[in-house]
Amino acid sequence: MEETTSQPVGSGAPDCPICQGLGYVVPDVPVTHPGFGRAQPCACQSAARETTRMQNLMQLSQVGALEDCTFERFLPEGIGLTATKRLNLKMAFDRALAYAQDPQGWLILKGGYGSGKTHLAAAIANHRLNLGHGVLFVSTPDLLDHLRSAYSPSAITSYDQRFEQVRDASLLILDDLGTQSNTEWAQEKLYQIFNHRYNAKLPTIVTTNEELESIEIRIRSRMVDPSLVQIITILAPDFRRTGVGQDQSDLSTLTLHGDKKFENFDLRQRELPRSEAENLQRAFDTAHEFAEHPVDWLVFNSASFANGKTHLAAAIANHVANRGESVLFIVVPDLLDHLRASFNPASGVRYDKRFDEVKTAPLLILDDLGTESATAWAREKLYQLFNYRYNARLPTVITTATPIDELDPRLEARMLDGSRCTFFFVEAPSYRGGVKPRPNSRKRK
Numbered sequence: 001m002e003e004t005t006s007q008p009v010g011s012g013a014p015d016c017p018i019c020q021g022l023g024y025v026v027p028d029v030p031v032t033h034p035g036f037g038r039a040q041p042c043a044c045q046s047a048a049r050e051t052t053r054m055q056n057l058m059q060l061s062q063v064g065a066l067e068d069c070t071f072e073r074f075l076p077e078g079i080g081l082t083a084t085k086r087l088n089l090k091m092a093f094d095r096a097l098a099y100a101q102d103p104q105g106w107l108i109l110k111g112g113y114g115s116g117k118t119h120l121a122a123a124i125a126n127h128r129l130n131l132g133h134g135v136l137f138v139s140t141p142d143l144l145d146h147l148r149s150a151y152s153p154s155a156i157t158s159y160d161q162r163f164e165q166v167r168d169a170s171l172l173i174l175d176d177l178g179t180q181s182n183t184e185w186a187q188e189k190l191y192q193i194f195n196h197r198y199n200a201k202l203p204t205i206v207t208t209n210e211e212l213e214s215i216e217i218r219i220r221s222r223m224v225d226p227s228l229v230q231i232i233t234i235l236a237p238d239f240r241r242t243g244v245g246q247d248q249s250d251l252s253t254l255t256l257h258g259d260k261k262f263e264n265f266d267l268r269q270r271e272l273p274r275s276e277a278e279n280l281q282r283a284f285d286t287a288h289e290f291a292e293h294p295v296d297w298l299v300f301n302s303a304s305f306a307n308g309k310t311h312l313a314a315a316i317a318n319h320v321a322n323r324g325e326s327v328l329f330i331v332v333p334d335l336l337d338h339l340r341a342s343f344n345p346a347s348g349v350r351y352d353k354r355f356d357e358v359k360t361a362p363l364l365i366l367d368d369l370g371t372e373s374a375t376a377w378a379r380e381k382l383y384q385l386f387n388y389r390y391n392a393r394l395p396t397v398i399t400t401a402t403p404i405d406e407l408d409p410r411l412e413a414r415m416l417d418g419s420r421c422t423f424f425f426v427e428a429p430s431y432r433g434g435v436k437p438r439p440n441s442r443k444r445k
Contacts, residue, residue, distance in 0.1 A: 016042060063137035063173075069122035071097055078116075078236050082324045088235045089116065096120040096233055100127040103203035110208055110222055111234030117207040121173050124205060128171055136169035140190070141180040147189055163189075167196045168377065171203045176208035191218050198222040212354065251338055251357070252380055254321060254329040257314035262288055265311055272428055279427040280308065285311040286424055291319040292393035294363050297414075297421035301400050306430045309399040313365050316397055320363055328361035332382070333372040339381060355381075359388045362393045369411075370402025383410045390414045 019025050019042035026039050068426065071420065076093035077086050092109070099107050101305065109117035125137045138146070150159035156164075166172065166274055172193075195218070197204050212220055214232075223229055265284060269277050283300065290298045294316075300309040309347075317327045330338075342351040358364065372378055387410070389396050404412055404423075415421055 018413045020130040041352065063122060063135060066118070066122035066137070067126060069119045069124050070126050071100070071123045074116065074119055074123060075228055079323060081236060084325075084394055085235045086235075088233075092116070092120060092232045092234050095230065099205075100124040103128070104230040104401060105201065106198075106206070106223070107235065108205045108206050108208070108212075108229060110210075110212070110231065112209055112237065115209075115234045117209075117234055118175055121175060121205050122294060123208050125171070125173055128183035130178065133366050134170045134214050135173065136166060136171070137173040137175065138166075139175040139179070142179045143174065144186050144189065146179055152361050158193045159219045163192075167193050168202070171205070171257050173205040173207075176214060177206050177208040187216050187219075191216065194219045197294065198225070198228065203345065214350065251335070251354075252327065253331065253334065254314065254317050254327060257310070258318065260311045261318055262291070262315045263307070266314060266431075266433075272314055276427045276429075283308070283312060283424055283426050284421060287316055288319075290397070290422070291316040294320060296393055297322070297390075297396045297398065299398045299400070299415050299421060299423045301402075301404055301423065301425055302426040302428070303401065303403075304430045305401050307428045308431070309401070309426055310367055317363070317365050325362065327365065328357075328365045329365040329367065331367045331371075335366070336372055336378050336381065355385075359385055360392075360394070363397075364389065365397040367399050368397050369400040370407060374408075379408050386411050386414050390417075390420065392439075393420060 025032075025042050026037065027373075029036050031037075071093070072101075074093060076090045078089045083088065096107070096109070108119060122137060125135045128135045147159065147162060149168075150157055150162040155162075177190075180190075180239060194204075196202075201405060206223065212224060214222065224231070256347045262284070267277065267284060269279055269281075271277075274281065286298065287300075300312060302309055307389070314329065317329045321327050339351065339358075341347055342349050342354045369382075372382075386396075398415065400407070402414065407415075416423060
């Protein structure tokens, strides 16, 4: 069968003996061959094509804005973390560094805002770029915006070209998966990208602060395949929050009570009658003992506000937080407001995730129980919270100025269970205008 003669076309290296400077050749193959009559790029153009491809990826990529995010600048032991979280962060750093040296399979970095997952992903990108390898680093919402803009008639790059750049990137890093608007179109495009890269086993990194269960099921099924994917959950809190309490929940208002410590608690010994002063001393001792070894529940009840209950509860929280342990300190009405706000579609935190954070807090301090609006919904949420922590025997401190028999009977029953809860009634009146100071001279009995 007659064969064609290789013919050069296009523009290539001037001294190339194959294409004679034209850049493309028509292969010399039989007419029955699939490539018959089709021009193909000459080998001399591979370097130029790779340079162009890298330039296109860099235009799309956002790693330039994160050029300072390197392994050298990362703090692998964090700042003021507990031993467990310090080891966890060091493990995440080591595995990210190993991946940067040899990207194989997928790497999923999970964690809260500011936990370091984006820094590690960008450090991998910068490491690969410094070695001369191509990387596409882009946040998920921006990626979808780039794809949408490619539909515009004035777009320099067509949609098909843009989509191929993403789908076939030698290393794709998708930052903040889960923050995009989940339209049907967006879910379909992401699925196509994930599915292609999964089938081709192309190196891929994903960062997210979402629970994997909330991610679209077709994508999630590929993200949890242990034969291809390693998932790292970073436990560190927001690096941008410094000082005591940085390892605390963003719900916590403990920072507003940073001055309330055992060292500056006023025992009011020169002000109160002896019985009340002794009662306040016992309350102080009980709180201090609980702070040293938080076990089960501690309830401070009284007939008045501003008599030291919140100070003692905050002193417990600060004492525990200063050991680097996690504490959630919150006023009960504020807690219910946070739970309600999570129902808003614009909320950055889902209700179930927020409620679970409170239910499972290592140490929960609920201030001013009884001051909340006692709607049926509020009573139900508080019962669920109390019942979970009661059954799990999770350390909990509660302050209330409401008579115990006026609270929800379901809460009362758990707070009065002497086998799991220390119930302490603080007899002292309010600090503000409650009792006049006693004179120094002894009164005749």
